[in-house]
Amino acid sequence: MKIHEYQAKGILAEFGVPVPRGRVAATVREAGAIAAELGGTVVVKAQIHAGGRGKGGGVKLAASPEEAERAAAEILGMMLKTHQTGPLGQRVQRVLVEEGMAIRQELYLGIVLDRRMGLPVIMVSGAGGMEIEEVARTRPGAIVKVHVDPATGVRGFHIRKLAFGLGLAGEAQEAFGEFVAALFRAFDAEDCSLAEINPLVITTEGRLLALDAKLNFDDNALFRHPELLALRDLDEESPLEVEALRYNLSYIKLDGSVGCMVNGAGLAMATMDIIKQAGGEPANFLDVGGGASAEQIENAFRILISDPHVKAVLINIFGGILRCDRLAEGVIKAVRTLDVRLPMVIRMEGTNVELGQRMLAESGLNFLAARGMKDAAQKAVRAAQAA
Amino acid sequence: MSILVDENSRVVVQGLTGKEGTFHALACREYGTKVVAGVTPGKGGILHEGIPVLNTVAEAVAKEGANASLIFVPPAFAGEAILEAADAGIRVIVCVTEGIPALDMVRVARALAGREVRLIGPNCPGAISPGKAKVGIMPARIHLPGRVGVISRSGTLTYEAVGQLTARGIGQSTCVGIGGDPIIGTAFVEVLRLFQDDPETDAVLMIGEIGGTAEEDAAAFVKAHVTKPVVGFICGQTAPPGRRMGHAGAIISGGTGTAAEKMAAMRAAGIAVVTSPADMGAAIARVLAAGAAPATKARPAPRPFSPKRQATKPRPSVKAAEAATRAGRSRGKPVRSARKAAGTRRGKRR
Numbered sequence: 001m002k003i004h005e006y007q008a009k010g011i012l013a014e015f016g017v018p019v020p021r022g023r024v025a026a027t028v029r030e031a032g033a034i035a036a037e038l039g040g041t042v043v044v045k046a047q048i049h050a051g052g053r054g055k056g057g058g059v060k061l062a063a064s065p066e067e068a069e070r071a072a073a074e075i076l077g078m079m080l081k082t083h084q085t086g087p088l089g090q091r092v093q094r095v096l097v098e099e100g101m102a103i104r105q106e107l108y109l110g111i112v113l114d115r116r117m118g119l120p121v122i123m124v125s126g127a128g129g130m131e132i133e134e135v136a137r138t139r140p141g142a143i144v145k146v147h148v149d150p151a152t153g154v155r156g157f158h159i160r161k162l163a164f165g166l167g168l169a170g171e172a173q174e175a176f177g178e179f180v181a182a183l184f185r186a187f188d189a190e191d192c193s194l195a196e197i198n199p200l201v202i203t204t205e206g207r208l209l210a211l212d213a214k215l216n217f218d219d220n221a222l223f224r225h226p227e228l229l230a231l232r233d234l235d236e237e238s239p240l241e242v243e244a245l246r247y248n249l250s251y252i253k254l255d256g257s258v259g260c261m262v263n264g265a266g267l268a269m270a271t272m273d274i275i276k277q278a279g280g281e282p283a284n285f286l287d288v289g290g291g292a293s294a295e296q297i298e299n300a301f302r303i304l305i306s307d308p309h310v311k312a313v314l315i316n317i318f319g320g321i322l323r324c325d326r327l328a329e330g331v332i333k334a335v336r337t338l339d340v341r342l343p344m345v346i347r348m349e350g351t352n353v354e355l356g357q358r359m360l361a362e363s364g365l366n367f368l369a370a371r372g373m374k375d376a377a378q379k380a381v382r383a384a385q386a387a
Numbered sequence: 388m389s390i391l392v393d394e395n396s397r398v399v400v401q402g403l404t405g406k407e408g409t410f411h412a413l414a415c416r417e418y419g420t421k422v423v424a425g426v427t428p429g430k431g432g433i434l435h436e437g438i439p440v441l442n443t444v445a446e447a448v449a450k451e452g453a454n455a456s457l458i459f460v461p462p463a464f465a466g467e468a469i470l471e472a473a474d475a476g477i478r479v480i481v482c483v484t485e486g487i488p489a490l491d492m493v494r495v496a497r498a499l500a501g502r503e504v505r506l507i508g509p510n511c512p513g514a515i516s517p518g519k520a521k522v523g524i525m526p527a528r529i530h531l532p533g534r535v536g537v538i539s540r541s542g543t544l545t546y547e548a549v550g551q552l553t554a555r556g557i558g559q560s561t562c563v564g565i566g567g568d569p570i571i572g573t574a575f576v577e578v579l580r581l582f583q584d585d586p587e588t589d590a591v592l593m594i595g596e597i598g599g600t601a602e603e604d605a606a607a608f609v610k611a612h613v614t615k616p617v618v619g620f621i622c623g624q625t626a627p628p629g630r631r632m633g634h635a636g637a638i639i640s641g642g643t644g645t646a647a648e649k650m651a652a653m654r655a656a657g658i659a660v661v662t663s664p665a666d667m668g669a670a671i672a673r674v675l676a677a678g679a680a681p682a683t684k685a686r687p688a689p690r691p692f693s694p695k696r697q698a699t700k701p702r703p704s705v706k707a708a709e710a711a712t713r714a715g716r717s718r719g720k721p722v723r724s725a726r727k728a729a730g731t732r733r734g735k736r737r
Contacts, residue, residue: 266540
């Protein structure tokens, strides 16, 4: 799960990570009031989940409350386009108004899970403001990493390796150490999958501050962080994907015309792959879960067909234990209830597969039975292209 | 021989009395697996479907001689269930539970490092040695005893692959689903080593997916240590970057973990990579037919069985107790809604 910058800074401040003074505003007037309260030059920053906001015109400097209002008026409500949003951009509904500052140095600091090592890894580089992937590609030597066991936490030697790697010594090293330790505590306590400060700035007076902040959370751990769920901004997510989540379906919308419904994530990905190999384009990823119950099938159908680009549906269920007659019954009921008119190709495996296929054939509905994945994909692609 | 599970496996089911635990424990027993006990704290002393229920895994080891465990405990408590099994001296732990927080698994993996225990999963279908034992949730009837090893990060895609083999009359020595999470107990490399050393396995089918670098590690291992033919498939060739494709671990992040990279690494290591999921069985048939020709690679010296987690760098060991305490922290923080906790796990009856 992703949250906004202002929310991330609120959480980080609780863990002792120094962040600039500032508040979030939903209106032009509020933005002006916050700027007046802060005094001096302020920064007005669009709050959307995507990165690259500055380049898209979503971050502006303002020397007075009036200028802050003008900046907020330009940003609020705009469709902000960045390399991480879709081509339409994302509508800005809030701005963060923060104190401006004179910057001496910009650093990168990030924590992610290193899957190979099975441990969180802290990464720093002197190239603050640049995306870490870009630094990794162009100047891999500029990134310093330490792996941290949560059982022991961040230790002095971790800090020394990172700080000396960045050329920080003395007081700066001490402040940096406290900063890193606080960020790691937040990463661990809040079950983050990513905690990124880019840039971490050192001001001309020598203060260290999180100028930007990004926190992503492990979806599997949200059950023990009910307070984080309240921070979810559904406006930032695809409405169909949000709907799917309510029914415990894993759905991702893509751009093709062959809708697919599959049980199991690996088989669902493989089904997308074989649709492409048959000359078509998958309209989605959709995993109905292991059981593929009648209720799941009906909800999945409803979400699938609400995408107007879908011209044919491919159902690929490898049940094994599942009884195919029950599955067929569920599919027929869902198709009748929802009045699905699209051509539907069904490939199923499991107990009573012949009975299930006979039920589909005798239903009078627009079903095409398939034998094996390749046959199913070819039939579905042909049906989508004929539509 | 087969690997991991066989007729000598004596299985304790943690979470036996739940709906899924009961259903799958009975399916395992029906297959001929020795399901010797179940553990449900507080229900010790009863017989559930003829299986003795005990309060702790330690009792299951002491009284029933359990040496393998199959876990169906909800995600909030599954990390602790794994640690309990390891603490009781269980050698092979299969964790089916989906939805365990990644940082819980970090702590569990650290606690198990260097111990005589092998964890399969979590978020996996388990392991089956056809004709000998089934310790997992896979449908028994699609399997056939034989000499091909199967390793996969997926559940139903593994069944698809096994179905293709069985349809061709090609049997399996052992099929292992290693799980779809970012942190898992046993990676491809360790299972490949076991198959390489198993005299009853002639060829290996390896099914990977996008995300992480486990397939690249496996390719390097195959190149250096595996003389048996290996066929590979990677799903998610059409997956968009930055999106989690169902499995917590199936995500292309920062431009790495793509199917193209993995397939290239595997091909470079001499693995026969198929691009279509419909061709997995046919490719195994081809390598088995070609296997009649004399091998060109010398077989490396056999390695001893090593249950340790494969690490690319040496890692310091931690006090298990300390890590265990931290991993069990989910207990310290009240779960406000039990329904929500259970809701993160999907049905596993495939």
